[in-house]
Each structure stands twice: as C-alpha cells, then as structure tokens.
Amino acid sequence: MQQKPLTLKDMDCADCPIRHRAVCARCEADELEQLEAIKYYRKYAAGEVIVWAGDKMDFVASVVAGVATLTQTMEDGRRQMVGLLLASDFIGRPNRDSVAYDVTATTDVTLCCFRRKPFHEMIKTTPNISQRLLDMTLDELDAAREWMLLLGRKTAREKIASFLSIIARREASALGGVPGKDVAFELPLTREAMADYLGLTLETVSRQMSALKRDQVIQLEGKRRIVVADFDLLMDETGDDADGGVLI
Amino acid sequence: MQQKPLTLKDMDCADCPIRHRAVCARCEADELEQLEAIKYYRKYAAGEVIVWAGDKMDFVASVVAGVATLTQTMEDGRRQMVGLLLASDFIGRPNRDSVAYDVTATTDVTLCCFRRKPFHEMIKTTPNISQRLLDMTLDELDAAREWMLLLGRKTAREKIASFLSIIARREASALGGVPGKDVAFELPLTREAMADYLGLTLETVSRQMSALKRDQVIQLEGKRRIVVADFDLLMDETGDDADGGVLI
DNA sequence: TCTCTACTTTGATATGGATCAAATCCGAAG
DNA sequence: CTTCGGATTTGATCCATATCAAAGTAGAGA
Incomplete structure (x- = not known):
C-alpha cells in the first residue's frame, strides 16, 4: 500500500509503472511517441478539487498515484460519489470538453495529462487507443452497475x-x-x-x-x-x- | 407511444427508423452493406428472458422496438435493475462472449442482431463503429451515474x-x-x-x-x-x- | 358473459438507518 | 510536551420505507 516514491522523470509512458493498465496499454512504439508529445504531469494535494462539475477541462488524464473521486451534489447538499479513481484509471471524455461531476483528490494525486485536442485527434486515427478507451469504459460501466446493486439493495x-x-x-x-x-x-x-x-x-x-x-x-x-x-x-x-x- | 407497425422488410440498416441513434449511425454506405450481411432479426414476447446472466451470447444487437431490462439478482432473491433498454439501445459486449446480467423483454421486443465474430472484426477495422460504440457506452455510463445518485440519495x-x-x-x-x-x-x-x-x-x-x-x-x-x-x-x-x- | 389470475392498491405495524447531540481520539502545529 | 481542530465514535430518538396482510381491479381466455 506504501506509495512508491516516483519522480516525474520515472513517469514517461514507456516506463510508466501503470502503463500496462492505462490508456496507452496497447500502443505501438510510434503511438507512444505521439502520446509523449502531448502529455504533462500535474499534482494535487489531498482535499484539492481537480475540476468542478460544469467546468471546462482542457485535458484528459490517467491517475499515476493517489486517489480521486467523482461526486454529484444535489441543490440541498446531498452528495453521492459516482466514481472512485485509483492508479491507472482514466479521467475525462474525449468528446466533451466539460465535466459532469466534481473531481476531487482525496489523497495527494499525480495525473498524467494529455492535451484534449491532440488526444482527440489521436483517437480518430489510432484504433489501439479508441479500443482501449472502449474497454476501460465498459469496465467502468460494469463497476457502476455493481455499485448500483450495492446502493439499491x-x-x-x-x-x-x-x-x-x-x-x-x-x-x-x-x-x-x-x-x-x-x-x-x-x-x-x-x-x-x-x-x-x-x-x-x-x-x-x-x-x-x-x-x-x-x-x-x-x-x-x-x-x-x-x-x-x-x-x-x-x-x-x-x-x-x-x-x-x-x-x- | 403507439408502436409503429414494422415489417421485417422495413428494417434494413439504411432505412431503419432508429438508424440515426443506433450503432450504425455514423456508417458509410459500404460499412452499412457489411452490417447488412451479418445481421438478422429476433423477436421476444413480453416477459421472455433474452439471455440469462452467465450465458454465452453469440450476437450483439440493437433494440428496434419494445423495452428490455438488465437486472442483477442476489442469492436471496433481492433484485436490482441496472439497465433499461429502449429503441436504438445496444445489447452486448464486443469483447466478452457472455453476459453479466439477466436480459429480459418487458414488452414484446424486436432486436436487430449482429453475429458476434464478424461484428467484432468490423469494430477493429471500422473506426466509425468503434467511435459510435464508445459514444454510446459513455452515454450509458452517464445514465448509470445519474441512476446511482437516485439510488443512493x-x-x-x-x-x-x-x-x-x-x-x-x-x-x-x-x-x-x-x-x-x-x-x-x-x-x-x-x-x-x-x-x-x-x-x-x-x-x-x-x-x-x-x-x-x-x-x-x-x-x-x-x-x-x-x-x-x-x-x-x-x-x-x-x-x-x-x-x-x-x-x- | 363470467371466471381466473396477475397486477395493483391500501392498511397496520416493524425496523434499519437517519438525525440530533455529545464525547473522544489523534495528528499537526506550536 | 501541550494545544487545537478535524475526524471519529457512541448514544438517544425519530421517521421513511420495509414487511406482512388483505382487498380491489382489469384484462385474457373460456
């Protein structure tokens, strides 16, 4: 459970400790190179809000280290978490530039971000990435449905x-x-x-x-x-x- | 709300009344032709189970008419619906050959089915289809998360x-x-x-x-x-x- | 037309989890 | 070490929904 001491230097896609499960899992060498060109890292402190619901988001990202959550809030303050993001999980929507939920770091978080526009271009030309995104989204959907059973029954x-x-x-x-x-x-x-x-x-x-x-x-x-x-x-x-x- | 009287003849992909929202929404003429070659129709009566959780499923499908549900059942019989499928909604997983939930027709249902293997091949070669599948899956994920707020709070x-x-x-x-x-x-x-x-x-x-x-x-x-x-x-x-x- | 049966409504009561309130714990800052 | 404040635990009570039970309704088939 101990957070491995990562330096930013360690975390390029090719060597990324989470690479095998993240968005670049299936990529070829040249595709990884393309990803390298549009990526950068961000760090957030525990408790910090990464994006507010409705805000524009100019990047998509993989969680490299730490834990983030997606939550929905009702007008009167009732809150429901709808996503729990651990290492290698993906944040953001290729086809939408704003986000529907508050994204919050619950521990210190490091993200590997990809600029939205070029990432979106890559999806259209790189079957490996869109395949991988589909797989990850289907896994998330399964998790959401198991979660629904938990919440409902x-x-x-x-x-x-x-x-x-x-x-x-x-x-x-x-x-x-x-x-x-x-x-x-x-x-x-x-x-x-x-x-x-x-x-x-x-x-x-x-x-x-x-x-x-x-x-x-x-x-x-x-x-x-x-x-x-x-x-x-x-x-x-x-x-x-x-x-x-x-x-x- | 009246069910339009469809004959099977009406329902080829090019003329399909739900085409604009279904899996073939973005397809080019030649892609539609490929889809035509691997599709067939199935009908289920109200109350009939389309697939049981755990069963093999040799097709994926679009709902053409009627309403189907996905449900999870616990050992002691507690049940939670986790999906509600109306016209143009998609059933099945490209990458998995069995299904995780009971799929049930709650009204008379007509499905437009695609044989799994060739459909899977098409995904790999047809960006329009995998794009469309990703979009639909993301929409389902959004719906699931709104549903989670409903169930939890x-x-x-x-x-x-x-x-x-x-x-x-x-x-x-x-x-x-x-x-x-x-x-x-x-x-x-x-x-x-x-x-x-x-x-x-x-x-x-x-x-x-x-x-x-x-x-x-x-x-x-x-x-x-x-x-x-x-x-x-x-x-x-x-x-x-x-x-x-x-x-x- | 008259069942029959599945679906639905309504009533009485029980209870799991919410709410309100107050201690207690514990790590961070001095 | 001490203090402080957020996080957590525990207690008392309430109430929304479940559970158990019975009656009502309507559509399909005889």
Whole structure:
C-alpha cells in the first residue's frame, strides 16, 4: 500500500509503472511517441478539487498515484460519489470538453495529462487507443452497475463489507495479486467520503465498521488501517455470490 | 407511444427508423452493406428472458422496438435493475462472449442482431463503429451515474418523479422532441419492475404514485397510462437541478 | 358473459438507518 | 510536551420505507 516514491522523470509512458493498465496499454512504439508529445504531469494535494462539475477541462488524464473521486451534489447538499479513481484509471471524455461531476483528490494525486485536442485527434486515427478507451469504459460501466446493486439493495453492513473488499481487491491487484489470507490496507477515504460512496451517513458507516470489528471480521489499526485476517469471512458479509465476485 | 407497425422488410440498416441513434449511425454506405450481411432479426414476447446472466451470447444487437431490462439478482432473491433498454439501445459486449446480467423483454421486443465474430472484426477495422460504440457506452455510463445518485440519495417520492421524467423524456426524444406542457405516455414496466429500477418495494412505488396523483402532479388513466399536465411540476419533485437535467 | 389470475392498491405495524447531540481520539502545529 | 481542530465514535430518538396482510381491479381466455 506504501506509495512508491516516483519522480516525474520515472513517469514517461514507456516506463510508466501503470502503463500496462492505462490508456496507452496497447500502443505501438510510434503511438507512444505521439502520446509523449502531448502529455504533462500535474499534482494535487489531498482535499484539492481537480475540476468542478460544469467546468471546462482542457485535458484528459490517467491517475499515476493517489486517489480521486467523482461526486454529484444535489441543490440541498446531498452528495453521492459516482466514481472512485485509483492508479491507472482514466479521467475525462474525449468528446466533451466539460465535466459532469466534481473531481476531487482525496489523497495527494499525480495525473498524467494529455492535451484534449491532440488526444482527440489521436483517437480518430489510432484504433489501439479508441479500443482501449472502449474497454476501460465498459469496465467502468460494469463497476457502476455493481455499485448500483450495492446502493439499491444492500444493507449497511453489506455495503461496508463490499466496499472494504473492493478496496482490498483493487489494492492487491495494483500490486499484481489477489487478496490472500492476511490482507492489510490503508483506507484512502474518510468516513464521510465512504458514506458518500455507499449512500449512507457517516455515523452509520462508523457504527457498522465498529460492528464488523466487534464481530472479528476486520481489525482496525488506528482509524484508517484495516487488517483482514480471513478474506472469505469478509466476503461472506458482502451478500455477493461466493464465486470470486468478478462479473462474468 | 403507439408502436409503429414494422415489417421485417422495413428494417434494413439504411432505412431503419432508429438508424440515426443506433450503432450504425455514423456508417458509410459500404460499412452499412457489411452490417447488412451479418445481421438478422429476433423477436421476444413480453416477459421472455433474452439471455440469462452467465450465458454465452453469440450476437450483439440493437433494440428496434419494445423495452428490455438488465437486472442483477442476489442469492436471496433481492433484485436490482441496472439497465433499461429502449429503441436504438445496444445489447452486448464486443469483447466478452457472455453476459453479466439477466436480459429480459418487458414488452414484446424486436432486436436487430449482429453475429458476434464478424461484428467484432468490423469494430477493429471500422473506426466509425468503434467511435459510435464508445459514444454510446459513455452515454450509458452517464445514465448509470445519474441512476446511482437516485439510488443512493433520493427519497421514494423523488425516485418516482425522476423515473417518470426519464421515461417521458426518452419517449419524447424517440418521437424527436422534448416533453412539452401536455405529456402522456404508457409505462413500459410493472410496479414491481419499477421497484427493481428504483431500489424500492412495489408497495412503496404504488403508494408514491398514488401520492403524486393525489397532489395533482400526474394523472393516472388506468394503471399504466400517465398524463403529465405540467412537466415542470413533475421536475420540481425530482430533486434535480432546474436547468433541464441533461448532464453538462 | 363470467371466471381466473396477475397486477395493483391500501392498511397496520416493524425496523434499519437517519438525525440530533455529545464525547473522544489523534495528528499537526506550536 | 501541550494545544487545537478535524475526524471519529457512541448514544438517544425519530421517521421513511420495509414487511406482512388483505382487498380491489382489469384484462385474457373460456
């Protein structure tokens, strides 16, 4: 879970530690060269807003390090998270120049940005990129639909367990594995942000976390570090089918 | 709302009444010809299951007429709808040969199917099609995220009002307009299916429909036909921002 | 025409999670 | 080390929606 100490120098597309999963995953050498020409890096501090809903966005980007969120806010302040962006996830729309959701850095975030106009040109001429974008968008759509089941039908306890297992799995796969017996990870979100993710209040999140701890499903080290001794036990609490949970 | 009487003969890609919004929207004449060669039609009766979650699917398809749904089911029977497919919507995944959700016809449905393998080949060689697929997938993702806000944060009353305005808007746009003062439409879903859409029980759906009727926001003609005298009044109940509601 | 049955409405009651309120914890800044 | 303020936990109460139950409705088929 430890953030690898990256220097900007490390992060060109060819050597990018996330390259295999990011937008340039399928690219040929000459295509990577083109991408190199239109890219630059940006850093945001934890809590900083990257773009406000409705703002123009003159770039698209891959997350290199850190965690960002997409959230929708209603007039009276009710908030719902609709996207959780970890390393290698993509931000932005090729065909739209403004963004529909607030994008916020919840930890320190580094983005690998591509200027919008030339990136859009590349899509039209580079099948590898538009293919990869389609794949990533379909994965996001699957994630959104699993999330809809969580929001619409799961109990508070199931929501928390599902969230923890999602984070555990994504952190594990970022390190190139699957969660085994002993899993430990840092929560990248406050209780309030978790509540926005899960469609709950922060008090309910806190209570259910305490309940899972009391019932020995998880251990809490401090407020943010989670230790899962038996991952199957956690999975049992999610309400999901037993078979791995990966969408067929 | 009346289903136009289509014969199969009418429905080749070039003349297709939904062509401008479907997968072939951007295609050139020769590309349409290729599509013609790999397509065929299928019809399903109301209530029929088109594909079960996990089943192999040897085709992708556009909805020509009728309404289909995507639903997820938990082990104990809790169900959440995660997709509502109207005319011109797309079913299937280019890169996956099985499907993650139950696909069900809720009215009589006609699909324009394309055999999977050759369609997949076309994607790789036809930028117009992969572009169009990306656009459609991004639109679906936007819809899913708006749906997530509904599931996570809206009250039962707001959910019903939102659902009705979504249906009204989609029906109106299928006829090439926007909902004006007097809108009338047929609900394509039972109360139970509406409940699965909204993350509610069917009893709550029924009660809230009655409440909106009592409060003169809608009229009910029979069980399924909705008349909205003042669309703005309905919009006020959705909890959405005033400005049209289309995502920026 | 008269069932039959699936769909829908309505009523009574229970309850999970929200809301309001107050401690407590803990890391960062002095 | 101490202080401060945001983050978190915990408690008490409320209420929106679920659940259980029963009655009403309408369309398809005999």
